[in-house]
Amino acid sequence: MPSNIRSLMFITGFLVVGPLLAHHSFSAEFDGSKPIELKGVVRRIEWANPHVYFYIEVKTAQGKIENWGCETGGPGSLLRQGWKRDSLKVGDAVTVNGYRAKDGSKLADARLVTLPDGRRVWGGTPGDGGPGDPAKRGGN
Amino acid sequence: MFFNLCQWLFDSELGTSIRESTFVFPLIETTHVLAIALLVGTVAILDLRLWGVVLKGERVTTVARQLLPLTWAGFSVVFSSGLLLFIAEAAKLYANPAFRLKLLFLILVGLNPLVFHFTVYRDVDHWDAAVVTPPRARLAGGLSLALWAGIIVAGRAIAYYH
Numbered sequence: 118m119p120s121n122i123r124s125l126m127f128i129t130g131f132l133v134v135g136p137l138l139a140h141h142s143f144s145a146e147f148d149g150s151k152p153i154e155l156k157g158v159v160r161r162i163e164w165a166n167p168h169v170y171f172y173i174e175v176k177t178a179q180g181k182i183e184n185w186g187c188e189t190g191g192p193g194s195l196l197r198q199g200w201k202r203d204s205l206k207v208g209d210a211v212t213v214n215g216y217r218a219k220d221g222s223k224l225a226d227a228r229l230v231t232l233p234d235g236r237r238v239w240g241g242t243p244g245d246g247g248p249g250d251p252a253k254r255g256g257n
Numbered sequence: 258m259f260f261n262l263c264q265w266l267f268d269s270e271l272g273t274s275i276r277e278s279t280f281v282f283p284l285i286e287t288t289h290v291l292a293i294a295l296l297v298g299t300v301a302i303l304d305l306r307l308w309g310v311v312l313k314g315e316r317v318t319t320v321a322r323q324l325l326p327l328t329w330a331g332f333s334v335v336f337s338s339g340l341l342l343f344i345a346e347a348a349k350l351y352a353n354p355a356f357r358l359k360l361l362f363l364i365l366v367g368l369n370p371l372v373f374h375f376t377v378y379r380d381v382d383h384w385d386a387a388v389v390t391p392p393r394a395r396l397a398g399g400l401s402l403a404l405w406a407g408i409i410v411a412g413r414a415i416a417y418y419h
Contacts, residue, residue, distance in 0.1 A: 140416045141416040141417055145416070145417050146417075164277050165276040165277055166275075166276055166277075166278065166282035166283070166345065167282070167416065191282070191283070192277065192278070192279050192282075193279045193280065193283060196279060
């Protein structure tokens with residue numbers, strides 16, 4: 118097969134399959150070298166495609182209140198990883214281990230979320246290429 | 258005013274149920290992408306015929322007549338699936354620069370064939386069998402290819418803006 122046709126097929130394949138695997142990759146928005154741990158109280162939950170967001174109120178060491186947005190995969194991805202739609206409720210105290218947004222805003226990719234019942238659930242989308250990506254752990 | 262409309266669509270029962278669904282949203286997305294292949298694929302064949310790249314031995318009108326039903330079928334699916342995705346995300350898409358660019362390209366890509374049909378296509382009889390068609394016909398074909406490519410790239414880029 119001529120190489121130009123092969124590369125065209127590759128690019129087309131990327132365009133078509135990309136959106137189905139993940140809305141966007143981890144590195145499109147987040148910095149894998151900036152891990153962060155947030156402990157806070159859930160104030161708002163957006164159970165929505167293409168990404169679920171929840172917002173937590175975090176008290177800093179200086180006693181200041183900060184509002185952090187936490188991004189995860191979409192509903193389908195979360196359900197497959199053991200989340201339920203009511204796993205998080207407004208008022209719940211959670212610990213989020215994630216990575217900061219590249220733009221420095223108070224937004225984090227929630228890789229691992231410790232729910233009020235002590236369960237630790239994965240918040241990324243398998244295949245998003247971020248730290249600890251289950252698809253990568255398989256030796257990909 | 259447009260934002261209020263977007264917010265209303267976003268908050269509507271239809272928009273909310275698609276946005277919060279487990280399977281419906283990704284299924285609509287998948288349908289949208291498949292229909293893009295049908296729509297833009299058939300459009301591209303005609304555009305490339307105008308440039309004399311493919312189907313050189315076929316008359317332009319023959320190619321157009323055979324492709325048009327498929328193009329319209331692709332368009333109707335792409336438009337309705339796109340509309341549903343828009344309703345589900347309207348309030349967030351309103352300010353999205355990639356979405357705005359996509360809308361601009363969509364307007365232009367709609368005007369392009371209108372101009373084509375009311376100008377150079379009127380005397381298609383003179384160049385129907387020509388391998389390479391007149392400059393204005395090729396311009397329309399080139400614009401169509403470039404704009405559709407831009408629409409697909411802008412559409413994909415929506416995910417990278419907030």
